[in-house]
Amino acid sequence: MPEAEVLYSDVKFKKPTDKAIGTASPSEETTYAEVKIVKSPQPSSELPGSQAASHGRPGVTSERVAVVVLSVLLVIAAAALGYTTYQNMKTTERLVRQKAEYEALKKNCTEKKVEVKPCFPQPQPTCPGSGSCWKCKDGWEQHGEKCYFFSTKKSTWNEREDECRQHGGGDLVKIDSTEEQTFLDMRLRDVMADAEDKFWIGLTDSKEEGTWLWADGSPLNSSLVFWSNGEPDNWDGDNADGEDCVRMGEKGGAVEHKSWFDKYCEIPHRYICEKPAETGEMKCT
Structure with a gap:
């Protein structure tokens, strides 16, 4: 129910002339009357949305900002996806190329009938005389009048006889010349x-410290040694008895092919077996 507002107003009434008496009222009388006026709600002067309009339509602006942000994120995602796809393609190409190279190497080693790892190409046989050539069995590499086996398995120096025998005989290599040391190095x-x-070679001083002997019992020629700088040092860090066996090899190459190192004999290493080459009737080119 609407609220009533009470207003007070002056209402003046004139007394009528008393005709019977024939006299008039000397003055007017004032009577206060209470007038009730119903106050109706005042309609709003602002239309819906007028406030939003007066401030630049923030709802529409927010939607535009969201669209712009989403567009930027989509561009970034597309760029990242493109870069990832490109890198995957390059990686796939590299793997295919490496696989092809591996297959070519494997095929080459198989045709030469040598171990796949490492691959030792078989040199041309040396002909000591007309119609006669040096040759080696499969898995051995011929150089001059000798055959060499470069192991892929590691063993101790004292196991060398059994290991070489399993691969066709011989013993750890005995180096007899500068030319042979150069070839092996x-x-x-x-x-x-x-x-x-x-790689282990067949040199040791296990019987007497400082007296170096080859595996066949022959002494080391003191004018034909290829010790690396500071060797032999008989270091006792691996064993209190020191180092009594010899290994060789320098990955980056040794100065003047000096690549011998003494080492504790029970440390596993790869090894080089050696035996004389066989002669046979072969056509030499």
Whole structure:
């Protein structure tokens, strides 16, 4: 129910002339009357949305900002996806190329009938005389009048006889010349995986310290030695008895092919077996 507002107003009434008496009222009388007026709600002078309009329509502006932000994010996502796709394509191409190179290497080694890792190409046989040539069995590499086996398995120096016998005989290599040392030193550069991936040779002073003997019992020629700088040092860090066996090899190449190091004999290393080459009737080119 609407609220009533009470207003007070002056209402003047004139007394009528008393005709019977024939006299008039000397003055007018004032009577206060209470007038009730219903106050109706005042309609708003502002239309709906007029406030939003007066401030630049913030709802519409927010929607535009959201669209712009979303567009930027989509562009960034598309760029990231494109870059990732490009990198994946390059990686796939590299893997395909490496696989092709590996298959070519494997095929080459298979045709030469040597171990796949490492691959030792078989040199042309040397002909000591007309119609007769040096040759080696499969898995052995021929150089001059000798055959060499470069192992892929590691073992101790004292296991060398059994290991060489399993691969066709012989014993750890005995180096008899500068030419032979040069050949072996350069071959090991190709097959060593790292600086410590050295190979046992058949030299030891286990019977008497400082007296170096080859595996066949012959003494080391003191004019034909290839010790690396500071070797032999008989270091006792691995064992109190010191170092009585010799390994060789320098991954980056040794100065003047001096690549011999004494080492504790029970440390596993790869090894080089050696045996005389066989002669046979072969056509030499």
